[in-house]
Amino acid sequence: MSTQEFALPDVGEGLTEAEIVRWRVTVGDEVSVNQAIVDIETAKAVVELPSPFAGTVSGLLVSEGTVVPVGTPILAVEVRDREPVLIGYGVAHEGTRRRRLRTAGPAPAEAPAVTGGPRAKPPVRALARTLGIDLATVTPTGPHGDITREDLQRMSTTRDTPGSSSTVSIAQSATSGVPAIRLGEVIPVRGVRRAMAEAMVRSMEQAPHVTEWVDVDVSRTVELVERLRGRADFEGVRVTPLTIVAAAIVRSLRRTPIVNATWHDLPDGSAEIEVHRHVNLGIAVASPRGLVVPHVPGVDRMSLRQLAEAITEVTERARAGTLVPADSVGGTITLTNVGVFGVDGGTPILNPGEAAILAMGRILDRAWVVNGGLAVRPVMELTLSFDHRIVDGAAGSTFLADVAAFLHDPVD
C-alpha cells in the first residue's frame, strides 16, 4: 500500500485559492476513480472535484470552510501498490508531515463526519451561506433527503417574521443587510468581503479624498415621488427618493462632467484624466454577502422611468446574489444610500477608478427656516467625496450644490 495525496488543482484558469465547502467522503471510505469527493468554491464557481485515485480514504487534509491555496494537498488515499502515479502528484509516504494550512480552523481529524450531515447541492449550500442558514436546522423535502432551494426560502421567510424562529441571531434581526455574526467568531476574509477590503485600501492609498456636505429640504422631492407613484405610466415601477437623487446626479454632471472621470497613471510616469462620455451609475448595495457596487450603464440616456426600473433590477439581483462580473466593473460614479441605516452622512470612500461618490442620508423632519420663519420640513443630508487629483474644490462644490438644488426643486 502507499499513500497518494490529491493537491487542490486550479479549476478555473489562473485561480490561486479555493474554499473547501463540503467533503463527500470520509476517512475509511472506499473511493473509485472519478467519484465525487469534495465541493469547492472558487472566486468563479462552486465545483465538485472527482478523485483521481481508487483506494481507501486515509485523510481529509483540510476541513470544511477553510480556504487553501492551489497546490495544497487536500485528500490522502491509500492505494494498492503499483497503482500508476499521476503526473504532478508525488507519492507521499505514510507519516509524511502535512503542509500547514494557511487559515486556522478545527483540526481535520476533529471535523465531523460528513456522511451523516445534511445533503444539499452546491448552489443550495451557497444560498444557505448567503442567507445565514445552518443546513442542519432545515427539514429537507427534496429527493433522497436533499435540502432544496425552496426549503431554504421557506425557512428564510418564516425567519423574517419577527419572533417566529429561534435560529435568528440578535445581530441579524437588527438591520437587513447586516449579516449575522456570532460573538467570539473569527471571520475569514474572502469572496465579496475580501474584494471590498482590497478596493477600499487601494482607493484610500491612491486617491486624495475630499468630503463635502450639505443639507437640503427635500419636500418637493418627496412630493414628486408620491406623484410619480400615482401616475399611470409609472405603474408597477418602484420609485423612491434614490431614483430622484440618481436623476439629480445625471443632471448635475452636465455642468461639471469632470466629476464623472477616471485617473490613469501611465507607464512612462505621466498621467491622464479620462472624462467619461456616459454615466454608468454604481449603486452601493448591502447584499447578504457584503458590500457590492453593481452599476447601471448609460443612465444619462435614460428616462426617469427607465432609470427607476434599471436601478430596481440591478439592486434586486445584487440582493439575490445573481450579479454577473460585468455588473461590477465599468461604473463611473457611485451613489450610496446610508439613509436606509438611519444615519445622515459620513465620509464615503471612492470606488476605485471613480472620481466621486455621493451618499444620501435619511430623510428626517427638522426645524427649517423658510421665509424668515420656522417650519417643519423633511431634510436630507448629502455627502460627496471626490478625488482631489481630478476634481478641484470649485467643481466638486458646484456639483454638490447642483444636486442639492435639483432635490430642492426637481423638474420631472
Added chain:
Amino acid sequence: MNEDVVRLLSPEGERIEHEDYPLEADHDQLRAMYRDIVLARRTDVESTALQRTGELGLWCPVLGQEGVQVGAAHAMRSHDYGFTTYREVGMFQVRGVDPVELLHLYRGISHASWDPREVGLGIFTIVIGSHALHSVGYAMGIQRDGADDAVLSCFGDGATSTGDVHEAMVFASVFSAPVVFLVQNNQWAISVPVTRQARAPLSVRAAGYGMPSVRIDGNDVLAGLAVTRAALDRAREGGGPTFIEAVTYRRGPHTTSDDPTRYRDDGEVEHWASLDPLDRLRRYLEAEGAIDEEFTARVAAEAEGLGERLRAAIRGMEDPEPLGMFDHVYVEPHRQVQADRAAMQDYLASLELR
C-alpha cells in the same frame, strides 16, 4: 423548442417523415452514430474529470450538442473539410481523431497534434468566428481547383454577432462558395442568451445574404445527418452556400471555469435533458430492433475503456520543448521567427535549464 424546425426523430424516438429530407439510413450507420455519441460523451465526461483533477487547464463540455455534431459529421464525405470551434468533440469522434489528441491543446502541449489534411478537420479555433472566413477561403480554393468537395463551417450562436461571420457570409454568397454554415444555437454564449444576439431566429439572417437556410432540431441526429448532407451536396454541385441553424442546448458549463447556475435556471437544463439526443436515438433503435442489450453493453464497455485510456495517456504526456513553439509558425523559414528562436535559446541557456 419551437416547432418550426426540421425533425426526423421525435424526443420519444419516433421516426417522422419530412418530404424535403427523405432519409434511408441503414442499421449499420445508425449503430455507428449511436456509438459515436456514446464515445464523444465519454470523452467529454473524462476530460472534465481530468480538468477537475488538475491534469488539464481547461475543457469545453459538449453535453447535449452531440446529436447534431455526430449527424453532420456523418454527412461529410471523406474529402470534405470542416472548420470547428473548441466544442465539436462529436465531429472529431466521427472523423476518427483519437480523443487523446483533443487534450493536447487543453493541457498546453500543442495547438493541435492531428494532421488537418488527413482528418479533414481544422484545428480547434478559440477566436470566435474567425474560422468562418477560413472556411470560405478554403471553399473558394475548392472552386478554383475544380474539385467537388464541400466545406462544413461550424460555429455558435454568439459567433453570428461577429464581423468575421458577416464577412464570411457575404463572400460565400457572392462567390457561391461550396460551404455550409452550421450554427449550433445552444442558447448561450457564455452567460449571454441568444435573445441578446438576435431578435429573430438566426436562420432568418441568411435571406439577407441571398442564401437559403434551414432550422433543424439540433438534438436529432437524423435531422443533422439528412439536412447537412443535402446542403453539402447542393454546395458541391455548384448550388452555393446554405445556412443551417441547429437548435440545441449546452447542458454543461461554457467551460470548466464557468458556473452556469449564476445565469440560468435548473428547470431550463432539465427541460433540455428531456430532449436528449442519445436517449431518442436509443429508443428509436430499440424499437427498430437495430440494437439490443448486448450491443449497448459492448459500447458501454468500450466507453469505459476509452475513459481509462485517456487517463493513462495524460500520464504519459511529456511537456513540450520550449523551442518547439517556433516550429510551425510559417511553412518556410522566416527571419523574424528565427531571430526570436535564437533569442529564446540564449535565454534558456542563461538559465542553465537545458
